[in-house]
Amino acid sequence: MQGVQSNIRTSIIWSVTDTIVITRRNLLRYVRLPQLLIFSTIQPVMLLLLFNYVFGGAIYTGGIDYIQFLLPGFFVQTVLFGSTQTSVGLAEDLSKGLIDRFRSLPMARLAVLAGRTLADTARYTFLIVLMIAVGSAIGFRFQGGIPDAAAAVFIVVLFGFAFTWVSAFIGMTVKDVETAQVAGFVWVFPLVFASSMFVPIETMPGWLQAFAKVNPVTATTDLVRALSLGLPVQQSLWQTFAWIGGLLAVFFPLAIRRYRQMS
Amino acid sequence: MTQDTITVETKDISKSFGKIKALNGVDLEVRRGMVMALLGPNGSGKTTFVRILTTLLKPDRGWAKVAGYDVVHQASAVRQVIGLTGQYAAVDENLTGQENLEMIGQLYHLRRADARRRATELLESFTLNDAANQRVKTYSGGMRRRLDLAASLIARPPILFLDEPTTGLDPRSRLDLWEIIINLTKEGTTIFLTTQYLEEADRLANTIAVLDKGRIIRQGTSQELKACCGGDVLVQVSIADRTQIGQATEALSELGNGKMQVIDELGQISIPIAGGSYLLPEVVRRLDTSGISISDLSLRQPTLDNVFLALTGHSAEEGENEPRETSTTA
Numbered sequence: 001m002q003g004v005q006s007n008i009r010t011s012i013i014w015s016v017t018d019t020i021v022i023t024r025r026n027l028l029r030y031v032r033l034p035q036l037l038i039f040s041t042i043q044p045v046m047l048l049l050l051f052n053y054v055f056g057g058a059i060y061t062g063g064i065d066y067i068q069f070l071l072p073g074f075f076v077q078t079v080l081f082g083s084t085q086t087s088v089g090l091a092e093d094l095s096k097g098l099i100d101r102f103r104s105l106p107m108a109r110l111a112v113l114a115g116r117t118l119a120d121t122a123r124y125t126f127l128i129v130l131m132i133a134v135g136s137a138i139g140f141r142f143q144g145g146i147p148d149a150a151a152a153v154f155i156v157v158l159f160g161f162a163f164t165w166v167s168a169f170i171g172m173t174v175k176d177v178e179t180a181q182v183a184g185f186v187w188v189f190p191l192v193f194a195s196s197m198f199v200p201i202e203t204m205p206g207w208l209q210a211f212a213k214v215n216p217v218t219a220t221t222d223l224v225r226a227l228s229l230g231l232p233v234q235q236s237l238w239q240t241f242a243w244i245g246g247l248l249a250v251f252f253p254l255a256i257r258r259y260r261q262m263s
Numbered sequence: 264m265t266q267d268t269i270t271v272e273t274k275d276i277s278k279s280f281g282k283i284k285a286l287n288g289v290d291l292e293v294r295r296g297m298v299m300a301l302l303g304p305n306g307s308g309k310t311t312f313v314r315i316l317t318t319l320l321k322p323d324r325g326w327a328k329v330a331g332y333d334v335v336h337q338a339s340a341v342r343q344v345i346g347l348t349g350q351y352a353a354v355d356e357n358l359t360g361q362e363n364l365e366m367i368g369q370l371y372h373l374r375r376a377d378a379r380r381r382a383t384e385l386l387e388s389f390t391l392n393d394a395a396n397q398r399v400k401t402y403s404g405g406m407r408r409r410l411d412l413a414a415s416l417i418a419r420p421p422i423l424f425l426d427e428p429t430t431g432l433d434p435r436s437r438l439d440l441w442e443i444i445i446n447l448t449k450e451g452t453t454i455f456l457t458t459q460y461l462e463e464a465d466r467l468a469n470t471i472a473v474l475d476k477g478r479i480i481r482q483g484t485s486q487e488l489k490a491c492c493g494g495d496v497l498v499q500v501s502i503a504d505r506t507q508i509g510q511a512t513e514a515l516s517e518l519g520n521g522k523m524q525v526i527d528e529l530g531q532i533s534i535p536i537a538g539g540s541y542l543l544p545e546v547v548r549r550l551d552t553s554g555i556s557i558s559d560l561s562l563r564q565p566t567l568d569n570v571f572l573a574l575t576g577h578s579a580e581e582g583e584n585e586p587r588e589t590s591t592t593a
Contacts, residue, residue, distance in 0.1 A: 014372060017369070017372075018369075018370055021366055021369045021370060025355060025358065025366055028357060028358060028362070029357045032357045032358075032398065033357065096351065096353065096356075097349050097350075097351040097352075097353035098353050098354075098355065100314075100319055100347075100349055100353060101347065101349065101353035101367075101414070102370070103318070103319055104317045104318065104319060104342060104345065104347040105342060105367070105370045105371060106339060106342040106343045106370075106371060106372070107370040107371075107372075111370075262319075
């Protein structure tokens with residue numbers, strides 16, 4: 001029995017240390033390619049400014065400033081687009097033979113995927129902090145105090161983490177860098193735009209409203225927006241956590257299975 | 264030969280991709296400390312076989328054991344005792360040479376200090392120490408291959424798999440890599456390598472197995488293999504007028520000590536002989552007597568193509584049943 005226990009303990013320790021090694025390796029890429037970091041930072045900031053000043057005047061948001069309405073949605077948008085990079089990174093490693101090498105090592109089966117999803121999570125968490133800074137400069141304020149603000153950021157990061165596993169599954173399935181890039185946009189665009197992220201959903205046609213209402217992005221945006229503006233959270237709280245839990249419960253094991261059974 | 268000296272053993276290994284049979288019943292034994300070369304053209308199933316032995320792919324039929332562990336049911340035990348260097352240099356371009364090796368060392372669960380020491384040691388012995396702290400992006404093809412090989416040696420695995428270790432390298436880098444591999448065998452590492460080059464197998468391996476269309480068609484030492492195509496040297500003659508190929512074949516019949524090989528389209532005839540160049544004047548005399556002019560005449564080592572022709576009657580042309588192999592010679 002003791003042998004079995006210490007085996008389990010060793011494999012848990014290895015899962016953690018191997019994941020740290022791979023996460024570090026993935027993050028080093030941004031240190032080594034500063035231009036990649038700069039441009040992947042400029043892009044969301046630019047979009048935020050464009051959306052705010054181009055659409056801000058035209059969209060009626062019930063009396064609150066558009067930036068107050070927009071920025072919580074932008075957090076969610078940032079993590080969703082950020083999560084599409086997970087499949088691209090994995091497809092890249094596959095095409096270069098690195099995944100083959102990792103799979104031939106006595107390392108934890110979980111580490112290659114977890115190291116990728118965690119590195120991507122770290123990257124967009126940095127972007128969210130940056131968004132808050134830029135948003136503050138153009139009039140955004142958290143209205144509900146520090147605990148609510150922290151909860152908002154935490155929920156967005158967790159939501160993105162769930163989607164990195166969807167993306168990991170896609171990457172391990174399509175196995176090709178270009179396809180992974182295109183595939184990411186196909187599922188992210190409808191989720192992002194057919195939601196309460198940029199406009200109140202009451203302005204959409206009925207059939208689209210029906211989709212927007214069940215869209216996990218709507219629930220999460222509503223929750224993050226409520227926490228940011230200091231409003232009551234209502235049913236969006238459990239809806240958001242149900243989606244996060246559900247996505248992780250389905251796609252975490254699916255992605256790991258794909259990795260193990262790859263040929 | 265006792266059971267425990269066999270360190271790689273396969274029985275009836277078969278694998279298909281859709282309708283294509285990549286491997287069709289491969290039986291093989293490799294003894295400890297030996298160098299086994301799996302020789303075959305592109306598409307013969309070499310890479311598929313290595314991927315099965317290194318737990319990357321499951322066979323459809325048959326079983327394989329590495330160091331006594333089953334590659335399917337005890338895959339994680341197998342991974343503890345093997346090192347793999349694939350066809351492409353699987354190293355991270357954004358990391359330095361040192362960082363790449365340390366990372367792999369850590370993933371073998373060496374202690375950090377040990378991984379660092381071992382990385383430095385390997386970079387030194389593979390003459391990469393000057394480039395140790397440069398990013399791999401700046402490395403040449405030969406340097407990447409050496410780093411890739413170093414990565415698979417970091418935990419001193421007793422069994423090493425090398426899948427076409429020198430394909431795509433320039434002659435100088437190839438010689439460097441051969442020297443490294445020969446040194447490894449002196450340390451007692453068991454090596455299983457695949458190659459398309461008879462010369463490489465000849466230079467490195469104790470035993471050569473020839474793979475054709477997913478089957479092993481011959482196994483033996485380099486000497487035995489060359490003997491099967493009649494000798495260790497070939498007299499190769501090209502005639503100026505290809506329409507005279509029939510005449511020429513007739514004029515040269517009964518020469519040499521193996522089956523003559525004729526490639527009509529090139530007007531080329533190869534005659535195996537066992538050492539020496541005594542046959543050259545005779546070839547010239549006979550063709551001259553028949554009024555056939557020669558455009559080229561040479562003595563050379565038999566290649567995989569010659570062995571293949573002798574063994575199978577068809578040349579070692581590129582197969583299409585293993586796209587993974589053909590697309591990655593960079």
